Amino acid sequence: MPIEYGDFVRLEFTGKVKETGEVFDTTSEEVAIEAGLFVEQKQYGPIPIIVGGDHLLKAIDDAVVGLDEGDSKIIDVTPENGFGQRDAKLIQLVPMKEFKKQGMNPYPGMEVTAEGHTGRILTINGGRVKVDFNHHLAGKNLEYSVVVSKIIEDEEEKIKGMIQLHYAYPNLDINKTEIRIDGKKVSIKLDDITKYDQKSYMDITFARFRISKDIWENLDYEKVEFIDEFEKKEPEAETKEQTEEITIEGTPTEEITTEGTPTEEITAEEEPKTTTETPLESEE
Amino acid sequence: MPIEYGDFVRLEFTGKVKETGEVFDTTSEEVAIEAGLFVEQKQYGPIPIIVGGDHLLKAIDDAVVGLDEGDSKIIDVTPENGFGQRDAKLIQLVPMKEFKKQGMNPYPGMEVTAEGHTGRILTINGGRVKVDFNHHLAGKNLEYSVVVSKIIEDEEEKIKGMIQLHYAYPNLDINKTEIRIDGKKVSIKLDDITKYDQKSYMDITFARFRISKDIWENLDYEKVEFIDEFEKKEPEAETKEQTEEITIEGTPTEEITTEGTPTEEITAEEEPKTTTETPLESEE
Numbered sequence: 408m409p410i411e412y413g414d415f416v417r418l419e420f421t422g423k424v425k426e427t428g429e430v431f432d433t434t435s436e437e438v439a440i441e442a443g444l445f446v447e448q449k450q451y452g453p454i455p456i457i458v459g460g461d462h463l464l465k466a467i468d469d470a471v472v473g474l475d476e477g478d479s480k481i482i483d484v485t486p487e488n489g490f491g492q493r494d495a496k497l498i499q500l501v502p503m504k505e506f507k508k509q510g511m512n513p514y515p516g517m518e519v520t521a522e523g524h525t526g527r528i529l530t531i532n533g534g535r536v537k538v539d540f541n542h543h544l545a546g547k548n549l550e551y552s553v554v555v556s557k558i559i560e561d562e563e564e565k566i567k568g569m570i571q572l573h574y575a576y577p578n579l580d581i582n583k584t585e586i587r588i589d590g591k592k593v594s595i596k597l598d599d600i601t602k603y604d605q606k607s608y609m610d611i612t613f614a615r616f617r618i619s620k621d622i623w624e625n626l627d628y629e630k631v632e633f634i635d636e637f638e639k640k641e642p643e644a645e646t647k648e649q650t651e652e653i654t655i656e657g658t659p660t661e662e663i664t665t666e667g668t669p670t671e672e673i674t675a676e677e678e679p680k681t682t683t684e685t686p687l688e689s690e691e
Numbered sequence: 692m693p694i695e696y697g698d699f700v701r702l703e704f705t706g707k708v709k710e711t712g713e714v715f716d717t718t719s720e721e722v723a724i725e726a727g728l729f730v731e732q733k734q735y736g737p738i739p740i741i742v743g744g745d746h747l748l749k750a751i752d753d754a755v756v757g758l759d760e761g762d763s764k765i766i767d768v769t770p771e772n773g774f775g776q777r778d779a780k781l782i783q784l785v786p787m788k789e790f791k792k793q794g795m796n797p798y799p800g801m802e803v804t805a806e807g808h809t810g811r812i813l814t815i816n817g818g819r820v821k822v823d824f825n826h827h828l829a830g831k832n833l834e835y836s837v838v839v840s841k842i843i844e845d846e847e848e849k850i851k852g853m854i855q856l857h858y859a860y861p862n863l864d865i866n867k868t869e870i871r872i873d874g875k876k877v878s879i880k881l882d883d884i885t886k887y888d889q890k891s892y893m894d895i896t897f898a899r900f901r902i903s904k905d906i907w908e909n910l911d912y913e914k915v916e917f918i919d920e921f922e923k924k925e926p927e928a929e930t931k932e933q934t935e936e937i938t939i940e941g942t943p944t945e946e947i948t949t950e951g952t953p954t955e956e957i958t959a960e961e962e963p964k965t966t967t968e969t970p971l972e973s974e975e
Contacts, residue, residue: 602896612886612919619921632920635896637903639913 408558409473412459413625415559415568416471419453420463425483425548448577453556455568457625462572464489467551476558484549493546499526503534566593566622573617576601592630593622602635692842693757696743697909699843699852700755703737704747709767709832732861737840739852741909746856748773751835760842768833777830783810787818850877850906857901860885876914877906886919 410416421433430442436451438444456462458471466488470480486492506513513519513536517528526540559565563586571581574597583598595618604611619631694700705717714726720735722728740746742755750772754764770776790797797803797820801812810824843849847870855865858881867882879902888895903915 602892604892606892608886608888608890608892608895611892615919616921623921623923629923630920631922632918634916634918635899636914636916637900637907638915639907 409475410458410471410555410558412468412472414458415455415565415625416458416555417453417455417557417559417568418463418467418471419554419556420467420551422549422551424544425550431544450571450575450577453554455559455572457569457621460621460625464551467553470551471553471555474555476555479552479554482551482553484551486546486548489547489549490542490544491546493541497526497540498529499538499540501536501538503531503536506536562588562626565626566595566618569618569621570595570597573621574601574614576604576606588628591628592632593628594632594634596634596636693759694742694755694839694842696752696756698742699739699849699909700742700839701737701739701841701843701852702747702751702755703838703840704751704835706833706835708828709834715828734855734859734861737838739843739856741853741905744905744909748835751837754835755837755839758839760839763836763838766835766837768835770830770832773831773833774826774828775830777825781810781824782813783822783824785820785822787815787820790820846872846910849910850879850902853902853905854879854881857905858885858895858898860888860890872912875912876916877912878916878918880918880920 419434421430421435421438423430430438430444433439433442433444434451434454436445439446439449439451454462459468461468464484466484467482470482474480503513511519513528513531515528515530519526519528519538521538521540524540526538527543529537529539531537559568566586567581567584570584571579578598578600580598580600583600585594585596587594587596615631615633622628622631703718705714705719705722707714714722714728717723717726717728718735718738720729723730723733723735738746740752743752745752748768750768751766754766758764787797795803797812797815799812799814803810803812803822805822805824808824810822811827813821813823815821843852850870851865851868854868855863862882862884864882864884867884869880871878871880899915899917906912906915
């Protein structure tokens with residue numbers, strides 16, 4: 408069955424700048440390594456999307472319609488259909504003193520962020536720093552090679568696909584995620600490890616909202632609920648279990664170190680015993 | 692009915708240093724303001740605890756047993772029953788250069804934190820800084836005045852009490868929290884505003900764990916689940932609703948600005964970001 412808008416599929420793709428052949432994005436670990444794009448935390452392999460679901464460039468969605476499982480295609484993307492034309496107004500002169508104020512030492516090629524926009528320093532000249540806030544792929548012709556790795560038919564797999572797409576948590580084991588369907592309601596119990604995510608709850612909420620939105624817009628459900636369950640353990644097992652849950656391997660250290668946590672430098676060898684500040688909170 | 696261990700109660704209390712009369716903790720907003728302890732984000736009023744549940748000093752739990760609703764009591768707490776005796780080993784000499792290394796300018800009375808322990812600088816002498824890591828109430832006789840504001844009988848109110856105790860989110864409206872009881876399982880749907888908490892998901896998980904543990908250890912349930920629900924809105928209302936949810940009134944600004952979120956100031960990024968720049972993520 409050829410792909411239609413609204414279908415759930417898994418795609419492999421690699422995007423290149425047409426003129427230079429430079430790879431800028433790929434679902435393949437091998438290609439990523441070769442192109443110097445490899446990121447440890449990223450999960451490689453075909454990505455689950457909804458065709459027409461705005462997960463990739465519209466040009467890719469459109470090109471995929473009509474393909475079948477196993478098909479591949481080369482897609483040419485013009486700047487208009489890609490990341491837009493370059494806009495001269497997005498090249499800005501920033502006084503050097505703005506950088507100095509923040510203890511920064513600008514150099515050409517350095518990436519800077521201002522109000523959520525990422526720019527790249529082009530030149531530095533007489534106390535003025537020229538920053539280009541255009542998307543680095545703006546004005547470029549792109550070429551995507553795409554393979555339809557799978558057309559997802561199974562309802563539960565469709566939902567799991569959306570979880571994987573929107574909830575980019577590298578430790579998530581999708582096979583440990585439980586999906587329960589009850590009429591117009593989908594209940595999702597994610598892999599327990601996700602409970603220890605260091606991201607803010609607000610970020611998690613946005614990811615959950617995106618998952619839910621894709622589910623109710625593209626499948627026949629109206630409610631999506633995420634359930635975190637806590638269960639009484641046998642007295643013997645309880646303490647052990649808890650300790651194991653609290654120390655998680657693979658959690659990045661820099662995320663555990665919070666603001667205000669001092670470095671070890673100030674401390675002497677003798678570790679002072681913790682005492683809670685107020686009697687309100689117990690040690691647990 | 693006089694209070695027994697395991698009872699859920701609401702207590703008002705004020706803790707003072709016996710020798711000086713200095714108030715160091717209170718559930719009363721008025722007293723807090725008077726003592727200069729007032730904290731904007733804190734919710735004042737009687738706090739819900741389980742007697743013997745380790746939420747307050749054991750000495751307070753013990754003294755409350757046998758009291759009745761409306762009763763009040765003055766409780767004397769010795770250092771042994773309070774925050775311990777002062778320990779000379781917890782007074783440490785730290786070379787001044789350790790502070791300088793971190794761009795800190797120590798002065799007597801300054802609070803410093805090392806490996807999660809808070810200390811107070813006592814003196815500075817010949818390049819050596821004397822830091823006292825004893826709890827500031829160590830070695831002190833304390834006096835708590837306690838009023839049993841309520842003995843909680845209602846099962847749902849007991850659960851809500853534990854939510855309020857462990858989930859200290861100032862925006863939480865406990866009346867918007869739904870509790871559903873089904874056999875041995877308690878389902879909790881918190882006030883929607885909590886979905887936008889800026890705390891890490893891991894912190895939320897620990898709070899939920901503490902709530903669950905108090906519920907299954909003190910009430911007759913074995914499972915506690917927290918449900919976050921996302922519901923399809925009418926097409927018209929949908930976009931509006933979403934926007935409203937994302938901009939929340941009353942959320943403190945400093946909580947919205949997360950690490951890595953660019954401010955209007957210019958921030959350098961050593962490594963180029965992939966996420967927003969690849970076509971993998973839509974703007975949403």
